Amino acid sequence: MFGFGDKNKVHKVTIANTGETFEVEGKINLLQAAVNAGIKWPCDCKVGSCGTCRAVLKEGKVKELTDFAYTLDGEMLDNGYILACQSQLKSDIVVEVDFNQEKLK
Numbered sequence: 001m002f003g004f005g006d007k008n009k010v011h012k013v014t015i016a017n018t019g020e021t022f023e024v025e026g027k028i029n030l031l032q033a034a035v036n037a038g039i040k041w042p043c044d045c046k047v048g049s050c051g052t053c054r055a056v057l058k059e060g061k062v063k064e065l066t067d068f069a070y071t072l073d074g075e076m077l078d079n080g081y082i083l084a085c086q087s088q089l090k091s092d093i094v095v096e097v098d099f100n101q102e103k104l105k
Contacts, residue, residue: 011089015039016058017096024089029065030055031084042101046085052101053084060093 011024013033022037024030031053034041044052051071057080065086072081082095 011060012092013089014092014094015097016094018099027088029085030062030082030087030089030093030095034084040099041084041097042099043085048083048086051083054081054101055084055095055097056080057082058094058096061090062087062093063090 008026012021013024013030014021020039022034022039024033028036031041031043031046035043042052044050046053048066048068048071054072054076062082064082065088068077068081068083068086071083084095084097
């Protein structure tokens with residue numbers, strides 16, 4: 001009830017383009033979990049305004065902590081982009097991350 005049971009839930013993240021995997025516990029966001037796992041995930045602001053932490057969600061579900069449309073354009077949203085710093089996992093996920101990207105202009 002009220003989602004309280006999910007706070008200790010562990011989900012698996014697979015980065016499709018590198019094969020790396022890590023786990024996300026509770027309500028931590030995707031970016032923080034990746035950094036905690038030693039993944040050199042692209043990031044800048046960590047609050048959802050720069051878009052540097054964007055990734056393509058290939059499988060699974062996330063909860064948007066803030067509206068992705070604030071930073072990502074309609075085409076990116078249609079193509080499955082998410083903001084890792086504003087994504088809380090609702091299931092195991094598979095993402096693609098461009099580790100050579102520039103932040104959004």
